[in-house]
Amino acid sequence: MIPLNILDYSPVDEGYDPRVALLQTTELAKRAEDLGYKRFWVSEHHHVLSVAGSNxxxxxxxxATSTNRIRIGSGGxxxxxxxxxxxxxxxxxxxxLHPERIDLGIGRSPSxxxxxxxxxxxxGRRPSYEQQVEDLYKFLTDDPSENHRFHKLIATPSINTTPEIWTLGTGGGSAKIAAKNGTSYAxxxxTMPFDTGIEIVANYRREFQPSPFLKKPKVTIAVFAVVAxxxxxxxxxxxxxxxxxLFVESANPPPYYPSIRTAKKRGVTAAEQHKVTENRKRMIVGTPQHVKATIERLAELYQADEIxxxxxxxxxxxRMKGIELLAEAFDLMASKDGDS
Structure with missing residues (x-):
């Protein structure tokens, strides 16, 4: 059974505030752990008032302090x-503080x-993204190579375990960076639901070079899921x-995630409908069995190790009901019990 992970944005629901959103993320992480999800990641969004996850x-x-076993990570x-x-x-x-439970997902900034x-x-002058990635790997592995400009510098605390590194992306550039540095690829x-992604992931696998982080390639595919x-x-x-x-891509988005009632009452304009249709390609919507079948098909197309x-x-x-229904459809509890 393919492992399932969750990436949570900490949405600020209409009528609530960001503090509540963060507390809800905590409850969602606890429930995800109980249900048998493998990883729970949180996002980094700035100047987007409808989500609370900025740090x-x-x-x-x-x-990580509020849970016991589930891997906690940045996405990214x-x-x-x-x-x-x-x-x-x-x-x-x-x-x-939480050995062998931390995932470091990194990406370029879409902000x-x-x-x-x-x-x-x-x-002043900032290093390129590629250089920053190399620097990060040096600091996380204590690589003493003298050809690095900071070869004598050690990142502390000096510990004997390393966070699991994931390179996030949608294009060939990020996949090449992941392959070259021997990290997992998300x-x-x-954001990019096109067939070109299949070749991007395949190239990552072909070009992958084993590293202190990872001996063989590992891929997850991230997708919006609406389950009921x-x-x-x-x-x-x-x-x-x-x-x-539509709101987050507009000039003046409201500081909340619209309720189902608001969405139903407002509807979408004829001009917006094309964008809505395109955005639907980015998500899986339906019953647990439909979403499960679509996820399995996606995993097979991309040869994904996780979703x-x-x-x-x-x-x-x-959100709670959705992850519960999906966990039941995939029988995650059986997988969880088998690992324990």
Whole structure:
């Protein structure tokens, strides 16, 4: 049975506030652990007021402390915003306190330019993303190679385990970086649901070079999933996701995730319908058995080792119910018991 993971955005539901959103993420992580999910990742979004997840490593520390077994990770750290040395030390702290439970997912920044400017103001010339990735790997492995400009520098705490490294992306460039550095690869199908991804993942596998992090290639495919007991209910829930995606891509998005009632009342314009139709390619919507069958087909197409579902729907009760129904469809509890 293919392992399932969760990537949570900490959505701020209409009528609630960001503190509640973060507490709901905590409850979702606890439930995911009980249900047998393998990993629970949190996102990094800046200047998006409808989601509360802006600082993955701080939220990860809270989630790792609130759970016992499930792997906790970032999906992901947007490396161009930061110093690779600082990221390495943050994740070494996490790994030291929660050994062999921490995933470090890294990616380029899709954020607003002003976010990156605010993060790096007055820092002068910044290294390329490729250089930052190499720096991060050096600091996490204590590589003493003298050809590195910081070869004498050690990231502390110095520990004997390493976070599991995942390179996130949608294109050939990120896949090449993952393959070259010997890390796992997470393909963001939820932003790039096209057949070209199959070849991108295949190239990653062909070009993979074993490393201290990983001996053979490992792939997860990440996709929005809207799961409900009936097709009709799933479609109603999906309408709110349709609207949220329209909102976050607009000039003045509201500071909340629209409710199902709001989505139903507002509807979409004829001009918006094409975008909604295109966005539906990024998600799987339906009953547990339909979503399960689609996930299995996706896993086979991409030869994925794991699947990461993003239950980014309105209402914590719908998010909870969705991951419960999917866990039951995949019989995750049986897999969990078998591993224990």
């Amino acid at each position: 993955p490593e701080m939220l990860m520390m809270h989630l 750290i947007m490396l161009p915003h930061y110093s690779a040395y600082k990221v390495a030390e943050s994740f070494r702290i996490l790994e030291a 607003y330019r002003m976010v990156n400017k605010a993060m790096n103001e007055n820092k 393909f963001a199908y939820f 007991e009936t097709t009709e209910e799933a479609e109603e829930i999906a309408k709110a996701l349709d609207l949220w995606l 990461t579902v993003i239950p980014n729907v309105a209402g914590i009760h719908n």
